[in-house]
């Protein structure tokens with residue numbers, strides 16, 4: 001039986017779930033793909049563990065046995081793997097540490113499953129080009145709305161047709177804040193405070209409420225689907241901060257639901273992308289999004305219009321999206 005060895009950089013909430021799912025699906029991989037899948041290395045910010053024969057789930061939980069310093073380039077030089085799962089932090093200004101891990105993996109001929117977003121936002125087109133040149137796959141479902149199929153749907157199911165426009169609800173925190181403002185006639189500050197109390201919004205909320213999270217996902221999706229090198233700083237971006245309870249009240253009276261959406265318009269080779277607050281009638285599927293539910297709308301030249309809605313939004317679902325990428329790698333290697 002062929003062996004497929006998996007290395008993981010970043011072993012937090014998502015990384016742990018990825019390892020658990022790989023272990024749970026070992027038999028499935030053997031039966032359906034004829035491969036034995038082994039986790040051969042994991043690392044965090046200061047320590048790591050490498051064993052070319054296999055690291056069992058029990059050993060993965062025993063963090064005290066991880067070797068100090070076995071991280072970064074030392075980890076990449078020593079680990080023996082066919083696939084890298086990158087699940088470290090996302091930094092949108094430097095792309096690190098994921099950028100170095102992904103670059104190193106591609107140069108070494110590993111397929112890469114990116115869950116972190118920083119490297120893809122900062123250097124997505126370059127990384128995709130390097131992967132093509134090296135004949136490896138760089139997949140990123142976990143970094144592009146996780147359980148909601150975005151890149152896969154747009155590139156596989158809509159292959160060959162011209163996609164005129166996409167619009168997507170990609171940040172659950174903003175949906176929660178908007179709905180709280182509407183249902184309670186609350187101000188932005190009151191709705192944000194409630195979201196923070198419930199642990200839905202971060203203490204430093206700019207990432208979500210100023211549209212950065214949505215913008216990052218738009219950049220990742222646009223780079224992969226439309227092949228355009230978009231810089232996150234060049235996207236038009238609206239924030240929730242300037243909204244007032246009165247504004248929301250008047251939209252409610254008109255039967256309109258506000259959502260913060262990312263959009264990409266493609267017309268005669270020109271691509272326009274951004275993040276804005278849009279209003280939807282009660283019949284529009286985006287009005288059905290609640291809390292963390294994500295949604296994607298696509299308008300095509302020949303296939304008509306589509307709306308996808310749903311998917312869980314948590315580390316388990318993100319790990320399952322990474323495993324979907326892994327299945328795609330196994331399928332295309334058959």
Ligand SMILES: NC(=O)c1ccc[n+]([C@@H]2O[C@H](COP(=O)([O-])OP(=O)(O)OC[C@H]3O[C@@H](n4cnc5c(N)ncnc54)[C@H](OP(=O)(O)O)[C@@H]3O)[C@@H](O)[C@H]2O)c1
Nearest residue numbers: 010011012013014044045087088089090097116314315318
């Ligand atoms: N959570 C989700 O549902 C979700 C959804 C979509 C995308 N993502 C993305 O997935 C990534 C992981 O999320 P998470 O929730 O698992 O985060 P997390 O729990 O904070 O885990 C991050 C991991 O990265 C490690 N790390 C930090 N610096 C590193 C370095 N220089 N080299 C190697 N590892 C390093 C940390 O190790 P230490 O513990 O040693 O610091 C930790 O193991 C993030 O980029 C996030 O944006 C997450």
